[in-house]
Every structure is written in C-alpha cells, then in structure tokens.
Amino acid sequence: MSGHRIYSVAFAKVYPMYVQKAEKKGRTQEEVDQVILWLTGYTAAALKKHLEAGTSFEDFFNKAPAFNPKAELIKGVVCGVRVEEVEDPLMRKIRYLDKLVDELAKGKAMDRILRN
Structure with missing residues (x-):
C-alpha cells in the first residue's frame, strides 16, 4: 500500500x-487496551506480541482477526478530519482508533x- 507514512x-x-x-x-492503560481489543478483535496476548515485534500500523490493522462491525458507528472529527468520511479503509481504521482514544481521554x- 502506498501513501501515508503512518502505515509503515x-x-x-x-x-x-x-x-x-x-x-x-x-x-488507564487497561482501558486503552480494552478499546484496542474491542476494535480489532485481538487478544491481550496478541496485542502484546505485536507491540514487542514492532508490527507496522498497516500490518496491525490488516491482520486484525475480527475488526468490530460496530466501528462504523464511530463518528466525529479527529485531527480536523471527519472519521466517517475518510475514504481509504486502512486510514479510516486508524482514525477510528484515534477517535476512541480521544473519547476515552474526554471522560x-x-x-x-x-x-x-
């Protein structure tokens, strides 16, 4: 996949x-992990392996075992970009995670x- 630097x-x-x-x-970190696991379908052990292995964003999201179908309900703006309008499927998944972490941080x- 070409384009965005974040992918690599x-x-x-x-x-x-x-x-x-x-x-x-x-x-907490546990809450961040809960959000990541909910979104991607990874287990805590699999998340830890990806973190230790230095998996790229592209591989992390493309190899997600069960991307949550409810992710499509994530709406709003993150970094000045409306999440639901991002056309690139991989970038949209990354923005979904950004938005979830924003919501977590906002309480x-x-x-x-x-x-x-």
Missing part, C-alpha cells in the same frame, strides 16, 4: 502516546465508547 510506523511507537493521552485525563463512559 510501528504500532508500538504510537501506542505509548495513546496510553499517555488517556492517563493524563485519569484513564466518556466505556459503554458509550464501545457503542453498547
């Missing part, structure tokens, strides 16, 4: 930033974040 960046390089953003607002209830 190791997920493990950005993961600590997701955690830091959430922790600054009183949330939304986990049930609402996970679209229950």
Whole structure:
C-alpha cells in the first residue's frame, strides 16, 4: 500500500502516546487496551506480541482477526478530519482508533465508547 507514512510506523511507537493521552485525563492503560481489543478483535496476548515485534500500523490493522462491525458507528472529527468520511479503509481504521482514544481521554463512559 502506498501513501501515508503512518502505515509503515510501528504500532508500538504510537501506542505509548495513546496510553499517555488517556492517563493524563485519569484513564488507564487497561482501558486503552480494552478499546484496542474491542476494535480489532485481538487478544491481550496478541496485542502484546505485536507491540514487542514492532508490527507496522498497516500490518496491525490488516491482520486484525475480527475488526468490530460496530466501528462504523464511530463518528466525529479527529485531527480536523471527519472519521466517517475518510475514504481509504486502512486510514479510516486508524482514525477510528484515534477517535476512541480521544473519547476515552474526554471522560466518556466505556459503554458509550464501545457503542453498547
């Protein structure tokens, strides 16, 4: 896949930033992990393996075992981009995760974040 530089960046390089953003607002690493697992279908052990292996964003999302169908309910703006209007499927998945972490950091209830 060509295009965006983020695709080749190791997920493990950005993961600590997701955690830091959430922790600054009183949330936990476990909650960040819960959001990632909900979105991708990975287990905690599989997430840990990808972080240790330095898996790229592209591979991390393309190899997700069960991308959550409720992800389509994620709407809104993140980094000035309306998530539901992102055309590139891989970039949309990345933006979904960005939006979920934003919602977590803004103090939304986990049930609402996970679209229950």
